Amino acid sequence: MSPRKKTFFARLMEQWPLQVIALMGAAWLIIFSYVPLPGIYIAFSNYKVTEGVFAGAFVGLKHFSEFLTDKNLPNVLINTLAISGLNLSIGFVVPIIFALLLNELKNLRYKRMVQTISYLPHFLSWVVLGGFLISWTSEYGLINQILFQLKLIKTPTYLLSDENYFWGVALFSHLWKETGWNAILFIAAIAGVNPELYESATLDGANRFQKARYITVPGIAPTIAILFILQSAYILSSNFDQIYVLRNTLNANRSTVLDIYTYRIGIQLGRFSYSTAVGLTKSVVSLILLLITNKVSERATGSTFLR
Amino acid sequence: MRKKRIRLNNETPFDIINVVFMLLLMLLILYPLWYVLIISFNEGRDAARGGIYFWPRMFSTANYLAVFKNGKILQGFFISGSRAIIGTFAAVSFTGMVGYALGHSHLMGRRFYMTLGIITMFFSGGLIPYYMLIRNLGLRNTFWVYIIPAMFNFYNMLIMMTFFRSLPKEMSESAQIDGAGYIGIFFRIVLPLSMPIIATMALFNGVYHWNDYFVAVLYIDSEKLLPIQTILFKIVAESSAANMLTQINLPDVVAQRQITSESVKMATMVITTAPIVMVYPFLQKYFVKGIMIGSIKG
Numbered sequence: 001m002s003p004r005k006k007t008f009f010a011r012l013m014e015q016w017p018l019q020v021i022a023l024m025g026a027a028w029l030i031i032f033s034y035v036p037l038p039g040i041y042i043a044f045s046n047y048k049v050t051e052g053v054f055a056g057a058f059v060g061l062k063h064f065s066e067f068l069t070d071k072n073l074p075n076v077l078i079n080t081l082a083i084s085g086l087n088l089s090i091g092f093v094v095p096i097i098f099a100l101l102l103n104e105l106k107n108l109r110y111k112r113m114v115q116t117i118s119y120l121p122h123f124l125s126w127v128v129l130g131g132f133l134i135s136w137t138s139e140y141g142l143i144n145q146i147l148f149q150l151k152l153i154k155t156p157t158y159l160l161s162d163e164n165y166f167w168g169v170a171l172f173s174h175l176w177k178e179t180g181w182n183a184i185l186f187i188a189a190i191a192g193v194n195p196e197l198y199e200s201a202t203l204d205g206a207n208r209f210q211k212a213r214y215i216t217v218p219g220i221a222p223t224i225a226i227l228f229i230l231q232s233a234y235i236l237s238s239n240f241d242q243i244y245v246l247r248n249t250l251n252a253n254r255s256t257v258l259d260i261y262t263y264r265i266g267i268q269l270g271r272f273s274y275s276t277a278v279g280l281t282k283s284v285v286s287l288i289l290l291l292i293t294n295k296v297s298e299r300a301t302g303s304t305f306l307r
Numbered sequence: 308m309r310k311k312r313i314r315l316n317n318e319t320p321f322d323i324i325n326v327v328f329m330l331l332l333m334l335l336i337l338y339p340l341w342y343v344l345i346i347s348f349n350e351g352r353d354a355a356r357g358g359i360y361f362w363p364r365m366f367s368t369a370n371y372l373a374v375f376k377n378g379k380i381l382q383g384f385f386i387s388g389s390r391a392i393i394g395t396f397a398a399v400s401f402t403g404m405v406g407y408a409l410g411h412s413h414l415m416g417r418r419f420y421m422t423l424g425i426i427t428m429f430f431s432g433g434l435i436p437y438y439m440l441i442r443n444l445g446l447r448n449t450f451w452v453y454i455i456p457a458m459f460n461f462y463n464m465l466i467m468m469t470f471f472r473s474l475p476k477e478m479s480e481s482a483q484i485d486g487a488g489y490i491g492i493f494f495r496i497v498l499p500l501s502m503p504i505i506a507t508m509a510l511f512n513g514v515y516h517w518n519d520y521f522v523a524v525l526y527i528d529s530e531k532l533l534p535i536q537t538i539l540f541k542i543v544a545e546s547s548a549a550n551m552l553t554q555i556n557l558p559d560v561v562a563q564r565q566i567t568s569e570s571v572k573m574a575t576m577v578i579t580t581a582p583i584v585m586v587y588p589f590l591q592k593y594f595v596k597g598i599m600i601g602s603i604k605g
Contacts (some may be wrong), residue, residue, distance in 0.1 A: 011415060017489045018408040022420050025405035028459045032440070033427035039436020053439065098332075104325055114329045116588050117336055123583045125518030127536045128576045131543040132343055135569070140357050142342055176336070188599050208321070241521065245543065263434065267525070272435045279433040287429055 043277040049270070056273070063277035072261065080257040083243070084235045086171045092228060095179050096220075099186035100212060115187070118180025130245030133173055134160060160246060166254040169246060174239070185227065186220055193219035229297045233290040236282050258282055347371070347577045351570035369566050370574035380575060383535035387517055390453045390534055394516040399508045401458045403501075406467035407493050424461040441526055452526045453516065453534075463508060466600055470504040471497055507597025510590045514583060535579055542572060 012019065038053070043063055045056035067073065098118070105111040121129070136142040137159035144156035159165040197215045206214070238257040247255035256264075262282070266275025346354050350365035358364075374380055409420055431437070446452040478500075479492050487495065498505070520536035527533060587594075 011413075015411070015414060015489070018411055018414055019416075021404045021408040022414060022416070024401075025408070025459060025464070026420055026423055028401075029423055029427055029461070031444075032456055032459075033431065036432030036436035036440045037430065039432045039439060042435065043433075053436070101325055101328065104321070105329065106322065107326075110326070110329070114333060116591060117333050119587065119591070120340075120584060121336060123514055123518075123587050124580055125520070125536055127518070127520050127540045127543060128580055131539065131572060131576055132339065134543065135343070135346075135573070136339060142339060145357065180336075184595055184598050188595070244521075245540070266435055267438075276433050276435045279435075283431065283433070290429070 040276065040280060042273050043280050045273060047273045047276075049272070063274045064281060066274065067278050067281060072256075075253070076256055076258055076261045079254055080236060080238060080259075082167055083170050083238055083257060086167060087174055088228075088231055088235065090171060091174055091178075092231065094175055095182040096186050096224065098179055099183040099190060099220075100216065102183070102187060103190050103216065104208065104212070115180070118183065120180075121177040122181035124177065126239075126241035126245050129173065129177060130242075133169065133246065137169060160248060161250045163251040163254040166246070166251040170242065170255075173246070174242065185223060189220040189223040190216055225300055226297055229293045229300070233286065233293045235289065236286055343573050344577055346570060347573040349570065351567035354570055355567055370570045371578070373566050373571050374574050374578060379530070380535065380538065382531060383533055383538040384578070386450075386532060387534040387536065389450070391513050391516040394454050394457055395509050395512040397454050397458045398460070398463075398512045399505060402460055402464050402508070403467050403505065404493070405459065406464045407471055407497060409464070410468045410471040424464065427461055438525065447526045448529050448532065450532060453519075453522055456522075457512075457516070463511070466597070467501075467504055467508065470501060470600055474500050503593045503596050504600065506590050506593040510587065510594055511597075513586075517583060535575075539572075539575060539579065542575075 006014070041054060042056060044060060045054075045058050047053065047056040102111060102114060105114065124132075138144070139156045139158045143159065144153070147153045148156060157165075159169055193216060197219070198211055201211050201215055236258055238259050240259045240263070243255055243257055243260055244263075247260065258278070259282075262275050262278045265271045265278070342360075345359060345361070345363045347370055348366060348368070349359055349363040350367040351370060353365045408414060409417060411417070414420075432440075441447060441452060441456070446455065474497065478496050482492050482496055518536060520534065520540040523533050523537040524540070527537070
């Protein structure tokens, strides 16, 4: 008696425990992901907190055109692209270099120790790290003290109070926190390179640098390509927790990124309709970027992350 | 012979530089944390004078005593701890069960369930409609706002489902012949074989719940329900450091002048970070594997 011959009802009875669980998952998804979706309507209307979601008068694309002509938009966009751009360039290359250097360590116990310690900062919350960073970068904090002792600076400055240092602090704190963690996939990819290639290269007289250059790097190139493409789709998104913790009124000019701006005008200033319009614009652009990068990835590496 | 010479001439200097470089890198990670640790164990007013680099100058546990005597902070740790334990258990078991169910190719409506989930990875209503949903569900100012909205994650479900599907089918099939049902097979056969993915997911969810501060910023007004990270966030970001002692009601200890708001802040942060830092090295082999499964799927 093959499963095909069973009736619909018999099959359902046979797998009812699975169906109950799957329906519970579907119910969760519908409540927490689908029910809020129609709320997007407030981006096209004048929503008031005292009224219902659909009570506001329809105003079409008013909030969107207001956003595109917002005098803050150029600055917010520059900040967003600058911080994402730094993370996507320097922040992307450093973990690869770290993985390649780690791979060259010969003592396995040492290698393991370096790896374990490199993960440590990833587990700190941004709140705690933000608190540490405020202390480290303060006038009499660790960084200023060290630079002063090394005679690299004459007068200490609180780095987070000067808007010109903000992008740098954002990049370096990101590198400090995530380099080891982001290297995990590259380390795994390096371990997956065919060892026979190294053996035959050794027979041909290649040294370690040549092996790294001509075997390891091409071997992990697909991993590098797909991760880069995937990350570049999120260029309009920022690490909200990081920026939110590090920002203050003195560096606001360089720290107000799109996600922070949306949150501030929405929740803090109460302009719900406008904030939702800004968020929706960002989602639509991100979705388009994701579809484009998925196509690029399909052409370049033959694999896609959407199906 | 020739190989040996190459090693001596070309590779050894690089090895030494590399080992030293990695040593410096570890120092770059560990020293700032060590600095925080010694400040937290130093007498507060003395630490404010600066110049402490390697070891506490005036060793003191007053900062930690101040933290442990403070009802508000202890309550914060209690909330964070309950949230991490209950939230992690709820998320891993619920997401895992759904992953197990959707892992069966013969599940009726499987394509529908998967599509329902995949769509949510690309569309969301945004912050304001979501806020209104939480409010309408009556979750604002309840402990459950931490647990229920974080119980399920479609991406994590995909990772767990991929793992379950990679397990050998023979054992489940023979258990089925012996009369075990789906639930019995899940608990007696699938779960024991899935410890790597369970440990990874438990770590990720546990870290999320322990480190998150923002859910409470959005949805909690009652001070009694604030997790430690949100209390810290308010101290760090919303008020100047000088305010901390009044924020957490510590006038009696301030009077004795043994601690400063800065040193108590450091002690609180050390206690907040300690549990995770002590746990993660033991789970390392699991989460590396878990991340790789995620990347293959993702």
